[in-house]
Amino acid sequence: MRAIDAITGRLDHAAGVPDLLAVAWEALEFIRAAASGGADSGPGLYAAFMFAAAAAAEARDAVGMAPSMRAGDHAPGGDQAPEEAGPLAELAGALAARMSAAAGQPDDPGDREAFRAAAAGAGQVRRLLAGGG
Amino acid sequence: MMAAVTFGDLLFTGVGHLETAAGRWDQEAGDPLAAGRQLYRVVDVMTRYVDGAAPWDHAGALGRADLVLWQRAGTYIAHSLHRSAQALGRGLEGLASLQAAPELPPGLPLAAAATALLAGRDLLNTHLTTGPDGVRAGRTEWAQVITSAPVTRAVTDLIAWWCQQLAPLAGRLSGPGLAAGAAGEFAAAGKWLGQAAAFARPARLADPVSVSDRTLLFAIPLAAMSYREPPRAAETAAGLCGGITRSASRLQAAARGAARRAAWAPEATAGAWRWTATAGAVTSHLTEAVLRSLAARAGPLGLPEGELHAAAAALAASQASWHQVTAAWGLITTETRFLATQAVTEASDLIVRLGRLACDNPAWTPSAAHHAPLRDPAVLAPDAAAAAAIVAAVHYAACAFERVAAADLGAVEAAHQALRLYVPTRIIPDARRRKNDWRTIPRAYVIAPEEQTAALIEAYRAAVTASSRAAQALDQAALAASAPSRTMALAREAFRAEERLSHLPLPGDGLDAPNPWAGGPGPAESELARIGVTDPLVLQRAAAIDAAGQNLVTEARTSAGGQAPGPVDSELARLGVTDPLILQRAAAIDAAGRKLILEARTAAAGGPPPGPAESELARIGVTDALMLQRAAVIDAAGQKLTAEARAVACRRPAAPAPAHPAGRGPRPGPAAGRADLEFPGRLAASAPGIRAAGRRRRPPRAAGRPGPGPSV
Numbered sequence: 130m131r132a133i134d135a136i137t138g139r140l141d142h143a144a145g146v147p148d149l150l151a152v153a154w155e156a157l158e159f160i161r162a163a164a165s166g167g168a169d170s171g172p173g174l175y176a177a178f179m180f181a182a183a184a185a186a187e188a189r190d191a192v193g194m195a196p197s198m199r200a201g202d203h204a205p206g207g208d209q210a211p212e213e214a215g216p217l218a219e220l221a222g223a224l225a226a227r228m229s230a231a232a233g234q235p236d237d238p239g240d241r242e243a244f245r246a247a248a249a250g251a252g253q254v255r256r257l258l259a260g261g262g
Numbered sequence: 263m264m265a266a267v268t269f270g271d272l273l274f275t276g277v278g279h280l281e282t283a284a285g286r287w288d289q290e291a292g293d294p295l296a297a298g299r300q301l302y303r304v305v306d307v308m309t310r311y312v313d314g315a316a317p318w319d320h321a322g323a324l325g326r327a328d329l330v331l332w333q334r335a336g337t338y339i340a341h342s343l344h345r346s347a348q349a350l351g352r353g354l355e356g357l358a359s360l361q362a363a364p365e366l367p368p369g370l371p372l373a374a375a376a377t378a379l380l381a382g383r384d385l386l387n388t389h390l391t392t393g394p395d396g397v398r399a400g401r402t403e404w405a406q407v408i409t410s411a412p413v414t415r416a417v418t419d420l421i422a423w424w425c426q427q428l429a430p431l432a433g434r435l436s437g438p439g440l441a442a443g444a445a446g447e448f449a450a451a452g453k454w455l456g457q458a459a460a461f462a463r464p465a466r467l468a469d470p471v472s473v474s475d476r477t478l479l480f481a482i483p484l485a486a487m488s489y490r491e492p493p494r495a496a497e498t499a500a501g502l503c504g505g506i507t508r509s510a511s512r513l514q515a516a517a518r519g520a521a522r523r524a525a526w527a528p529e530a531t532a533g534a535w536r537w538t539a540t541a542g543a544v545t546s547h548l549t550e551a552v553l554r555s556l557a558a559r560a561g562p563l564g565l566p567e568g569e570l571h572a573a574a575a576a577l578a579a580s581q582a583s584w585h586q587v588t589a590a591w592g593l594i595t596t597e598t599r600f601l602a603t604q605a606v607t608e609a610s611d612l613i614v615r616l617g618r619l620a621c622d623n624p625a626w627t628p629s630a631a632h633h634a635p636l637r638d639p640a641v642l643a644p645d646a647a648a649a650a651a652i653v654a655a656v657h658y659a660a661c662a663f664e665r666v667a668a669a670d671l672g673a674v675e676a677a678h679q680a681l682r683l684y685v686p687t688r689i690i691p692d693a694r695r696r697k698n699d700w701r702t703i704p705r706a707y708v709i710a711p712e713e714q715t716a717a718l719i720e721a722y723r724a725a726v727t728a729s730s731r732a733a734q735a736l737d738q739a740a741l742a743a744s745a746p747s748r749t750m751a752l753a754r755e756a757f758r759a760e761e762r763l764s765h766l767p768l769p770g771d772g773l774d775a776p777n778p779w780a781g782g783p784g785p786a787e788s789e790l791a792r793i794g795v796t797d798p799l800v801l802q803r804a805a806a807i808d809a810a811g812q813n814l815v816t817e818a819r820t821s822a823g824g825q826a827p828g829p830v831d832s833e834l835a836r837l838g839v840t841d842p843l844i845l846q847r848a849a850a851i852d853a854a855g856r857k858l859i860l861e862a863r864t865a866a867a868g869g870p871p872p873g874p875a876e877s878e879l880a881r882i883g884v885t886d887a888l889m890l891q892r893a894a895v896i897d898a899a900g901q902k903l904t905a906e907a908r909a910v911a912c913r914r915p916a917a918p919a920p921a922h923p924a925g926r927g928p929r930p931g932p933a934a935g936r937a938d939l940e941f942p943g944r945l946a947a948s949a950p951g952i953r954a955a956g957r958r959r960r961p962p963r964a965a966g967r968p969g970p971g972p973s974v
Contacts, residue, residue, distance in 0.1 A: 176628035183540040187533040190595040260631030
């Protein structure tokens with residue numbers, strides 16, 4: 130199974146605020162590493178990939194600082210194989226939708242803010258990479 | 263886009279007014295009071311140049327070998343200008359009571375020239391600032407250019423040129439019909455001006471002012487922030503280039519002081535630094551593409567193909583280094599979230615316009631949906647002028663990111679020092695994990711381990727180097743293509759030359775004689791302490807002058823070529839004496855003899871005793887003329903400062919102030935006292951004024967004998 134499909138699966142099945150935060154962190158770190166690694170892959174898409182990586186990293190850090198984020202859930206992404214813009218945009222879109230839907234769920238305002246930041250960051254990644262093949 | 267006003271703009275306006283005034287001076291001189299007051303204003307402004315903004319007087323540049331001739335000329339010119347102003351003041355007093363005199367009407371050409379010159383001086387000062395401690399410092403990257411050797415030469419030469427133009431005008435005020443006293447003073451003022459002009463001749467001959475020196479001076483812009491103009495739809499190529507230049511300039515300004523803020527400012531975040539590193543990579547990527555397109559048009563447009571390719575290659579390296587910085591950030595973060603800073607906004611505007619310039623899509627954004635192929639080179643640069651404008655725009659962009667790289671390196675280092683860089687607890691290194699199992703650490707983030715921050719800082723250092731190389735490659739391309747930014751390339755070269763000088767290693771230790779100023783205040787500072795000066799700014803200036811003297815003496819001691827053995831030493835060597843004690847005694851006798859000879863020569867010439875730096879060089883047997891001149895310049899600066907401080911301490915003006923309405927006449931000069939009849943450029947020993955720099959026995963040819971007139 131490809132890494133991107135595995136993350137999408139975990140995102141679909143995550144339940145509870147700590148799990149959702151952990152999967153969001155993993156997904157954003159995956160997007161960051163994959164976008165950074167794939168920046169040189171497509172003609173004319175360098176800027177899109179690079180800014181997508183930056184947006185993903187920022188959203189990842191917002192999630193990482195959430196009060197309900199468990200200390201051991203910041204799994205390092207490592208070197209990801211480059212991904213094309215299209216699949217990354219799809220993952221980012223799914224993540225944005227999931228985070229938006231979950232934003233009202235936590236009791237802690239810090240967690241709610243983390244979900245909103247993740248949704249915004251993922252949405253930005255989707256806008257940057259969508260339409261790039 | 264409206265170009266920023268430059269020093270040259272104001273100067274040429276002033277020169278135009280000066281030419282008008284000279285053309286109708288006979289008519290102007292019909293009203294000697296108004297004409298004299300106009301002249302007085304110009305001379306006043308010029309004294310402000312030499313007193314306030316004169317690079318030859320900056321302590322940091324004192325006694326520099328590459329500046330000494332112009333520093334010496336500047337010192338003489340300053341003194342002559344003060345004398346001329348004083349003579350004009352006395353002449354005007356002889357004409358009428360100026361307290362009752364009406365304001366000068368507008369439109370008088372020489373007064374307008376004075377205004378333009380004054381505006382030029384103010385423009386130079388916009389690049390400097392005075393801190394809360396009273397110390398002047400640069401506030402823009404042009405500040406160091408203003409005090410550089412090329413600009414020092416050009417400014418001094420310029421003031422001398424104005425003196426030359428004004429001298430005959432003052433002389434023509436002294437015609438028949440004037441009271442004898444006033445006529446004599448005006449004639450003296452003219453002679454002092456002529457003499458000031460002549461003082462530049464030796465420096466002009468030995469170290470001529472080049473075209474690029476003047477070009478650099480004229481190109482110094484007003485330090486003013488342009489307003490932000492976000493990218494608009496369907497901007498022309500010229501509009502895009504103008505916008506890129508504006509954003510680059512604002513970005514450079516935003517980068518200043520980043521390191522100071524990094525330890526505490528909430529907007530100094532990992533997100534912002536990561537974003538600007540990303541912007542650096544993207545800008546380099548787009549700029550490289552633009553330059554490759556221009557290189558394809560090199561043949562038809564006569565562009566410098568080699569320089570364009572070299573710059574493109576340097577930008578590719580810069581892109582790779584910035585990309586590495588973004589990777590090195592990895593999981594490192596700060597405790598505060600990303601805030602859009604001014605640097606982020608400006609870089610964003612710059613990238614959007616750069617993308618629209620490079621790519622065939624007028625609505626280009628970084629988004630993949632807007633991606634487009636590169637523009638056809640023939641469309642991008644239809645003619646040489648368009649190509650030059652594009653080279654200038656990308657030149658500004660590259661220079662801005664050179665500045666950003668240095669600023670962000672400093673800021674990240676400061677954040678590291680302030681323990682503001684964190685990583686998730688999960689990824690702390692194995693050794694620490696074994697010691698403290700991460701599952702037992704209750705926090706999600708810990709301070710980033712040294713190996714990760716070191717890698718990040720190393721990546722920034724590489725980006726600084728690569729960005730600097732790219733900007734310098736574009737300097738060369740801009741010069742070769744005669745791009746509008748070529749003056750910036752000249753300024754940057756001058757800046758780098760100053761940087762190289764400021765980083766020259768000091769002569770090593772292990773001197774064979776003790777440093778006379780080691781372990782305590784130097785001669786200038788000691789003298790100020792003796793007369794009770796406590797002003798920290800004045801004491802700092804004295805310390806800087808002492809440091810310049812100390813450096814020179816150290817340099818002389820370690821420079822074998824500058825010293826010659828004395829007669830006693832030589833004779834002992836001829837006799838084959840090798841006893842170190844005897845040779846040491848011989849050297850001491852020779853040193854005392856040299857000092858005595860110097861003092862005797864100075865006394866015979868009727869001048870004050872040599873200053874501490876010059877005495878010390880004579881004592882150790884330095885014969886190198888340039889080194890001795892440098893010492894004289896340093897001593898003159900120390901004596902001038904002491905005279906100023908003494909005048910303040912005595913609560914009396916340093917020179918008799920003409921009875922003019924406030925704000926109209928020249929300010930009292932620092933060189934108070936009785937003038938030396940033999941040498942109008944210096945003062946007699948008893949006066950608390952300056953001793954003009956340089957060897958004293960003979961005045962330059964231009965120095966009239968005796969002094970120019972009744973004012974002396």
